[in-house]
Amino acid sequence: MDLGLAGRHVLVTGASRGIGFACVQAFLAEGAKVTMLSRDETALCAAAQSLDAGGRVLWRAADLRDPASALAALESAEAAEAGAGFGPLDVLVNCAGAARRRPPDELDAAAWNDAMQAKFFSYIHIMSPAVQRMAARGAGCVVNVVGAGGKVANPTHLAGGAANAALLLASAGMAAAYARQGVRINALNPGQVATDRLRQRHEAEARLASLEGRPPPAAPGAALPLGRPAEPREIADMVVFLASPRASYVTGATIAMDGATTPMI
Ligand SMILES: NC(=O)c1ccc[n+]([C@@H]2O[C@H](COP(=O)([O-])OP(=O)(O)OC[C@H]3O[C@@H](n4cnc5c(N)ncnc54)[C@H](OP(=O)(O)O)[C@@H]3O)[C@@H](O)[C@H]2O)c1
Numbered sequence: 001m002d003l004g005l006a007g008r009h010v011l012v013t014g015a016s017r018g019i020g021f022a023c024v025q026a027f028l029a030e031g032a033k034v035t036m037l038s039r040d041e042t043a044l045c046a047a048a049q050s051l052d053a054g055g056r057v058l059w060r061a062a063d064l065r066d067p068a069s070a071l072a073a074l075e076s077a078e079a080a081e082a083g084a085g086f087g088p089l090d091v092l093v094n095c096a097g098a099a100r101r102r103p104p105d106e107l108d109a110a111a112w113n114d115a116m117q118a119k120f121f122s123y124i125h126i127m128s129p130a131v132q133r134m135a136a137r138g139a140g141c142v143v144n145v146v147g148a149g150g151k152v153a154n155p156t157h158l159a160g161g162a163a164n165a166a167l168l169l170a171s172a173g174m175a176a177a178y179a180r181q182g183v184r185i186n187a188l189n190p191g192q193v194a195t196d197r198l199r200q201r202h203e204a205e206a207r208l209a210s211l212e213g214r215p216p217p218a219a220p221g222a223a224l225p226l227g228r229p230a231e232p233r234e235i236a237d238m239v240v241f242l243a244s245p246r247a248s249y250v251t252g253a254t255i256a257m258d259g260a261t262t263p264m265i
Pocket of ligand 1: 118
């Protein structure tokens with residue numbers, strides 16, 4: 001299936017590893033040009049150089065918790081003069097999250113605030129100006145990789161889950177607000193995905209189980225309906241489809257991708 005993404009400019013946040021890196025690979029396979037963004041420039045550069053992408057990859061290091069840095073990175077990615085950037089964005093994919101999982105008793109005001117900075121504002125600080133620019137041009141698309149924890153509360157993920165819930169509302173609301181200006185915005189809720197994040201979650205759950213005197217949890221994914229967590233590339237395949245013109249009537253949607261872990265309608 002031709003997804004119609006060849007030559008499009010895609011900015012992926014959280015691009016140095018995990019789901020974001022898998023998205024970069026998937027968009028490159030479709031012939032897109034990709035700007036990769038995360039904080040650690042060394043890791044970002046190494047990730048970019050591991051790709052066989054010719055001139056179709058650039059990277060920008062920025063901490064998206066800071067709105068000025070987020071805007072500067074966006075402006076620099078969109079700069080077209082002298083090959084500085086790839087020009088106006090066609091697609092923004094948000095994957096830059098780092099909300100720490102903690103047992104509820106470890107949540108103080110700073111931890112709640114950290115979670116909002118790490119997951120909610122790191123998406124909003126780049127999505128908001130990017131969508132305004134797309135709307136001014138009359139075209140664009142955003143895919144927010146959010147998380148099933150925004151719909152179903154988990155005791156070790158209350159602060160991050162609350163940030164996810166806020167993001168889901170912002171995605172749907174902005175999709176409605178900007179639909180007439182040609183901008184589509186969707187959210188994707190993975191369940192468990194086989195990245196470093198899953199290992200950290202497993203460790204937090206083991207800590208909670210130990211505090212509550214319960215046996216340690218089973219290996220990640222063993223109890224899921226499919227018997228395993230999702231692979232990052234499986235999430236990336238859905239992201240690429242949602243970002244493509246083949247999904248032209250999909251906007252304001254929250255797509256569950258938890259392998260039937262929470263079988264709800
Ligand atoms: N893995 C899962 O099971 C799962 C499930 C549901 C939802 N999700 C969500 O999917 C997204 C990606 O998850 P993942 O597992 O792929 O995460 P990951 O492996 O921890 O990667 C996170 C990426 O975001 C970057 N990043 C973190 N904070 C940033 C910031 N403030 N500014 C810019 N870049 C930042 C990281 O690089 P630097 O540290 O160098 O900045 C890295 O590239 C996250 O939002 C996560 O909550 C994941």
